[in-house]
Amino acid sequence: MAVSVLLRPNAPAVGTEICHLDDIDEVGARGFSFGQGPESFDFFVVRHGGGIEGYVNDCPHTGGPLDWKPDQFLNVNKSLILCATHGALFRIEDGACIAGPCPGARLTPVPLEVRDGAILVGEVEA
Numbered sequence: 001m002a003v004s005v006l007l008r009p010n011a012p013a014v015g016t017e018i019c020h021l022d023d024i025d026e027v028g029a030r031g032f033s034f035g036q037g038p039e040s041f042d043f044f045v046v047r048h049g050g051g052i053e054g055y056v057n058d059c060p061h062t063g064g065p066l067d068w069k070p071d072q073f074l075n076v077n078k079s080l081i082l083c084a085t086h087g088a089l090f091r092i093e094d095g096a097c098i099a100g101p102c103p104g105a106r107l108t109p110v111p112l113e114v115r116d117g118a119i120l121v122g123e124v125e126a
């Protein structure tokens with residue numbers, strides 16, 4: 001993460017509690033917004049296996065949101081992140097586009113950590 005995503009307008013500070021792990025299905029996703037209007041910081045959390053990943057809700061193809069309705073970020077079998085607009089598919093683990101109109105592009109990660117069952121904004125890796 002060369003430039004901190006957490007420097008964007010309305011991005012939550014490190015340590016901000018997002019939700020509890022149990023608020024997301026064992027394999028599932030949920031979207032969150034901080035702020036209002038065009039400057040809002042919109043991102044989503046994917047829970048998969050034993051891990052969680054966070055990404056800004058901007059598709060690298062057009063910059064629009066990925067979800068076609070709230071919290072719908074995954075394909076049918078919940079193995080990949082799906083952009084509803086033109087069908088791009090992204091690996092959950094690293095946000096890399098593996099199919100669709102933006103191959104090789106990546107979702108922008110949001111650092112997260114789990115502490116005592118809560119999902120918090122984590123430190124940005126250098």
Ligand code: FES
Nearest residue numbers: 059061083086088
């Ligand atoms: S906007 Fe996401 S695939 Fe086109």
